Amino acid sequence: MAELSNALLGEILHQVRPLTRQGKVADYIPALAQVSPDYLGIAVLTRNGELFQAGDAQVRFSIQSISKVLSLTLAQTRYQEQEIWQRVGKEPSGQPFNSLVQLEMERGKPRNPFINAGALVICDMLETRLTAPRQRMLEVVRQLCDEPTINYDRHVARSEFEHSARNAAIAWLMKSFGNFDNDVPGVLQTYFHYCSLAMSCQELARCFSYLANQGYPLGSTAPVLTVRQTRQINALLITSGMYDGAGEFAWRVGMPAKSGVGGGIIAIIPGEMTIAVWSPGLDASGNSLAGTAALELLSERLGCSIF
Numbered sequence: 003m004a005e006l007s008n009a010l011l012g013e014i015l016h017q018v019r020p021l022t023r024q025g026k027v028a029d030y031i032p033a034l035a036q037v038s039p040d041y042l043g044i045a046v047l048t049r050n051g052e053l054f055q056a057g058d059a060q061v062r063f064s065i066q067s068i069s070k071v072l073s074l075t076l077a078q079t080r081y082q083e084q085e086i087w088q089r090v091g092k093e094p095s096g097q098p099f100n101s102l103v104q105l106e107m108e109r110g111k112p113r114n115p116f117i118n119a120g121a122l123v124i125c126d127m128l129e130t131r132l133t134a135p136r137q138r139m140l141e142v143v144r145q146l147c148d149e150p151t152i153n154y155d156r157h158v159a160r161s162e163f164e165h166s167a168r169n170a171a172i173a174w175l176m177k178s179f180g181n182f183d184n185d186v187p188g189v190l191q192t193y194f195h196y197c198s199l200a201m202s203c204q205e206l207a208r209c210f211s212y213l214a215n216q217g218y219p220l221g222s223t224a225p226v227l228t229v230r231q232t233r234q235i236n237a238l239l240i241t242s243g244m245y246d247g248a249g250e251f252a253w254r255v256g257m258p259a260k261s262g263v264g265g266g267i268i269a270i271i272p273g274e275m276t277i278a279v280w281s282p283g284l285d286a287s288g289n290s291l292a293g294t295a296a297l298e299l300l301s302e303r304l305g306c307s308i309f
């Protein structure tokens with residue numbers, strides 16, 4: 003087995019670099035379409051606080067759906083378990099992240115909190131219980147990363163709102179089934195702001211350390227989640243974090259993980275480390291193509307698949 007080091011991460015990036023041009027950069031909004039497919043970065047934070055990195059690990063990018071883990075975390079701190087899971091399911095969808103098909107057949111209850119429909123319900127719940135959900139999220143993320151400069155990319159958020167037909171359709175469909183309480187455009191704005199959070203691999207690896215440490219952010223004595231809630235999130239990440247690519251990802255990489263169409267992936271090895279990778283080119287499921295390959299190599303070299 004290899005030892006974790008900056009050199010090992012550099013070697014892995016070197017191996018996957020030819021794949022960066024095989025993926026397709028998200029182009030549903032101009033702000034993302036303009037990002038160069040040549041970015042490639044990785045950061046690993048161990049439970050002892052050691053940070054390893056290679057490539058563009060310090061360049062900020064749009065975290066997109068990785069934010070769905072943060073909104074669920076925030077909801078878990080404000081709602082009882084059954085209040086959440088009566089409105090959103092725990093099953094993989096096997097469908098693209100922005101699909102409407104199942105939602106109609108399943109009477110407006112999204113399959114899980116990591117597809118768009120599920121995240122929109124979670125944002126609706128946050129809108130109900132938080133006075134300033136956008137400000138609150140910023141505070142949480144800044145604190146988790148110990149980095150006060152993290153912010154929303156207003157350009158991305160605005161662009162998302164201008165191209166919001168599909169997410170609006172999802173939200174209105176849920177409203178028609180009685181599974182959406184607040185004003186649709188307002189909740190969409192919150193959801194798009196969360197998607198627009200700009201963070202680097204290094205910041206993401208730190209941000210999600212609580213998922214590798216039983217709810218405790220690295221170096222903190224105050225847990226953000228209970229052990230039980232942390233286990234639940236990691237279980238959902240394995241089954242649903244990579245959308246309709248979740249099975250293939252578990253097979254190849256074997257870690258709870260969440261992707262975003264900005265090309266980022268955050269992966270957790272409970273009790274050991276968090277890993278963040280970034281390469282903007284996506285595969286057919288909307289997951290980073292070279293990023294997945296890098297995680298697969300790392301998993302093999304360290305022998306750290308959880309299976």
Ligand SMILES: NC(=O)CC[C@H](N)C(=O)O
Pocket residue numbers: 065066067068099100118162169197261262263264288
């Ligand atoms: N998979 C993703 O990252 C999707 C997020 C994107 N902003 C959307 O709402 O469709």
